Amino acid sequence: ILWFAVAPDGTTKRVPYFVDVDIAAAPADRLLFVRPAVLLEEGMRYVVAFRRLKDTDGAPYAPSPAFAALLAGTTAGDPALAPRQARFDDVFGVLDGAGVDTSELILAWDFVTASADSLFGWMLDIRDKAFAATGEDGPVITITEVTPHTVEEDANIALDLIGTFSVPHFMEVGTSLNDIIAYQVHLGPDGRPAQDGWVDAPLWIRVPRSALDGTPHDLLLYGHGQNGRGSQVRGGFNARIANDHHYILAATDMWGMSEEDVPGILQTLADFSGFTRLSDRLLQGVVNHALLARALRRRLPGLSELAASNLNINTDEVYYSGISQGGIYGPVVVAVSPDIRRGHMGVPGNDYSFLLTRSRNFEAFFGLLAIYYPDRASQVIALQAVHELWNGADSVSYLRHIADPLPGSPANAILLAPAKGDVQVAVSSNDWVLRSDIGVALMANYDDEREIWGVTETPYPHTGSGLVLYDFGNPWPDGGVILPPTSDFADPHGEPRQEDYHNAQLAHFLRTGEIIDVCGGDGCHPD
Secondary structure (H helix, E strand, O other): OEEEEEOOOOOEEEOOEEEEEOOOOOHHHOOEEEEEOOOOOOOOEEEEEEEOOEOOOOOEOOOOHHHHHHHHOOOOOOOOOHHHHHHHHHHHHHHHHOOOOHHHEEEEEEEEOOOHHHHHHHHHHHHHHHHHHHOOOOOOEEEEEEEEOOOOOOOOEEEEEEEEEEEEOOEEEEEOHHHOEEEEEOEOOOOOEOOOOEEEEEEEEEEEHHHOOOOEEEEEEEEOOOOOOHHHHHOHHHHHHHHHHOEEEEEOOOOOOOHHHHHHHHHHHHOHHHOHHHHHHHHHHHHHHHHHHHHHHHOHHHOHHHHHHOOEEEEEEEEEEEEOHHHHHHHHHHHHOOOEEEEEEEOOOOOHHHHHOOOHHHHHHHHHHHHHOOOHHHHHHHHHHHHHHHOOOOHHHHHHHOOOOOOOOOOOEEEEEOEOOOOOOOHHHHHHHHHOOOOEEEEOOOOOOOOOOOOOEEOOOEEOEEEOOEOOOOOOOOOOOOOOOOOOOOOHHHOHHHOHHHHHHHHHHHHHOEEOOOOOOOOEOOO
């Protein structure tokens, strides 16, 4: 198998790849996936070729009659193949120029990846128009509930606030089967996203006890887990981070993949034509987070509900920390926000269509999908097709733009903190991020059992983006597509955030941009 990137001047460069076998399917139905081992570039032409392949009995595969005719240039008069001959001749020319013996080909094709405007155009349109509509100070915050806590009630949190913030709405809202709400981007006469009124987004704020004496505190925007809510910011580990490391916490729902979106997601599994209720609404969800970051800096300190609390809030910075789904979409929030410069991604991954097939969490979803799309190949094609819509909000598209910022955003840095053997979010999805020369370092002492091909470890301390693996004794999952991955060990997905040393590394990175070793110089292994 050969994979080439083709530059505009025709020069070629080999692209590393890996092969996945769909071992979740019956042997006769197994599919072969050829996946890039790096992040693909925007608007780039790629050529992929198969040659010298053999079946399990050792017999060589032959090209199909159609491909053999294209290779021989004998398609004249064939209404299906003749119009494609010129393009395939060009593909064969690229391969020949790269030194490939085209007579050995079994199959070859080319494709061009999405342009930057195709990937980010709608997101940035919505962001820019939303910020223009809300003004320099961002959306108005309304507090509806204030709950003080005694030390006996909560040793870490002194004050909980619940409210809303008013955001420009860029979604058309309708209903589908069983009156489930459906969303799609509202387009103006120019075919670009346009505001369609205003809507209130939910808001949770937590003030730690450490802030009550006037000690300076930073702002930390939290990203919740799979199909959850911003209320998950009330998790005990967040309270400890806030109190121990001096952060005022805030969170909202990631619309598109929040608790209230679950009925629509389940319905989408029966009919993928409604996938925009997820992919389009995610654009609004991400921009809501960016708007909230601005409002935290500009409006939170002036809230009357906080006037008596003697708070000293650093409004120069707002940081991001997300776990699981919040770690998956966190790079998108960081890349899109004009206000966030650093983010911490707990147990993260990217490329949701890849993650789905390696997550224990989605076993039930695939069971429902199989009812409506029983053929395994149809399931895969459906997921890959809708992921073309998903790419507009998936971190796989935005990770290149952490160090190379999008228009209107600053240069950023992120710290990725996966857990070895995670059966909810595939750690391996971070490998291609590290290989892609986008400024994300693999920190030293990654693992005793596994090296990441093509990546050199970076010693501590390191200023900039990086990945630190946390190891709680779990084995690496078996290779290939497995539904679900299995392990006799307790799932480590929720473990890193419970450790004080992990949280100390998080806080130090957010404030300084430096990744320090908190694990004694030999990797973050269990005690």
